[in-house]
Amino acid sequence: MRLAYEMTRKIQQDALIERFKAVLDAYGGDAARWPANERAELLALLERDPIARAMHAEAEAVDRTLAAAAHYHPPVGKDLLERVTDGALAAIAAQSSTAEPAPVISLDEHRQRRSFARPRHNNHWQAAGLLAASLVLGVYLGATGVMAPAVDSFTQAAGLTNSIDTETAELSFGAESPLEEELL
Amino acid sequence: MSEHDAILLARTSAGDEVAFRTLAGRHGGRVIAIARRLLGDAHEAEDVAQEALVRLWQRSGELHVPDGGLGAWLYRVAANLSLDRLRRRRDGDPSALEQLTVPAGQQREMAETELARRVNHALEEVPERQRLALVLFHYEGMSMKETAEVMETTPDAIESLLGRGRRQLKAQLSDEWRQLLPEIGT
Numbered sequence: 001m002r003l004a005y006e007m008t009r010k011i012q013q014d015a016l017i018e019r020f021k022a023v024l025d026a027y028g029g030d031a032a033r034w035p036a037n038e039r040a041e042l043l044a045l046l047e048r049d050p051i052a053r054a055m056h057a058e059a060e061a062v063d064r065t066l067a068a069a070a071h072y073h074p075p076v077g078k079d080l081l082e083r084v085t086d087g088a089l090a091a092i093a094a095q096s097s098t099a100e101p102a103p104v105i106s107l108d109e110h111r112q113r114r115s116f117a118r119p120r121h122n123n124h125w126q127a128a129g130l131l132a133a134s135l136v137l138g139v140y141l142g143a144t145g146v147m148a149p150a151v152d153s154f155t156q157a158a159g160l161t162n163s164i165d166t167e168t169a170e171l172s173f174g175a176e177s178p179l180e181e182e183l184l
Numbered sequence: 185m186s187e188h189d190a191i192l193l194a195r196t197s198a199g200d201e202v203a204f205r206t207l208a209g210r211h212g213g214r215v216i217a218i219a220r221r222l223l224g225d226a227h228e229a230e231d232v233a234q235e236a237l238v239r240l241w242q243r244s245g246e247l248h249v250p251d252g253g254l255g256a257w258l259y260r261v262a263a264n265l266s267l268d269r270l271r272r273r274r275d276g277d278p279s280a281l282e283q284l285t286v287p288a289g290q291q292r293e294m295a296e297t298e299l300a301r302r303v304n305h306a307l308e309e310v311p312e313r314q315r316l317a318l319v320l321f322h323y324e325g326m327s328m329k330e331t332a333e334v335m336e337t338t339p340d341a342i343e344s345l346l347g348r349g350r351r352q353l354k355a356q357l358s359d360e361w362r363q364l365l366p367e368i369g370t
Contacts, residue, residue: 026346062354065361069303070323073220076213084230085208088237
């Protein structure tokens with residue numbers, strides 16, 4: 001019974017060491033960055049196990065080595081950020097004037113025209129709505145005869161007769177027309 | 185309390201340049217830093233950042249901003265643009281990668297140490313996805329969740345990428361980190 005208990009405990013310990021190694025490999029030696037739900041157990045292991053401590057020392061040495069490259073690039077200053085933003089806006093302006101995909105403009109030449117286009121949107125619904133409104137207005141004007149005097153004067157001035165047009169209009173938009181009922 | 189990204193984005197989509205600049209100021213620094221770290225070239229990183237901002241403007245009318253803000257989307261765009269450039273570099277002139285690893289001008293400007301140069305060189309040898317995970321988690325200090333969000337994958341997958349990336353660096357830089365062991369009292 002005791003042997004089984006010891007074996008189980010050994011297996012669990014080995015599994016925990018393996019997990020500790022995996023965590024160090026991925027997250028590094030800073031316990032604050034380890035998974036929160038495992039941190040306490042791993043810190044307890046670190047406290048009691050010399051193998052874990054040796055592994056942790058290695059991970060910290062790797063961290064320090066990697067940190068040497070942290071400042072390989074200088075910090076991004078406000079001036080640089082503004083220059084990049086200006087460049088982006090210049091590229092957008094260039095795109096709007098050529099209707100071509102926005103090219104990346106050299107940041108040295110970013111001070112160009114500043115007539116910025118609004119961002120691209122879907123205008124299909126606007127166009128469809130406009131067409132529908134035009135149709136309804138046309139139908140309404142035709143049905144009510146509001147524009148009839150204007151049409152008559154126009155056709156007279158042009159020396160044309162509007163008899164066919166009137167007939168067509170009556171056929172289409174007579175008082176019994178269900179379409180007219182719908183519209184009104 | 186600063187204006188939420190979603191509000192600024194809506195204003196940007198209406199053509200508001202001030203709102204766009206606020207968003208650029210909020211996220212642009214990290215965009216440039218990520219691109220620099222991936223590309224190893226400051227000037228090219230600025231072009232990538234500019235391109236990412238142009239895309240932000242163009243897509244401002246259709247983007248959905250999560251609670252965490254717009255950062256993850258922008259960083260992803262910058263990372264993808266950077267990786268595209270790296271691939272083009274490799275497909276073009278194989279020697280270009282080596283040349284661009286440590287540009288002479290950059291060496292002068294940045295006054296990096298020899299160790300920093302070696303670490304940076306080793307980092308550039310790490311496969312792309314692993315390197316991106318390392319850059320975001322270790323150098324940009326993002327959480328596992330944020331890193332996973334930028335890379336559009338799970339935290340478990342990020343842990344795996346980080347583990348493989350760090351193991352490669354550890355093997356490649358063994359001379360360097362072993363020298364540091366005595367200094368930390370082991």
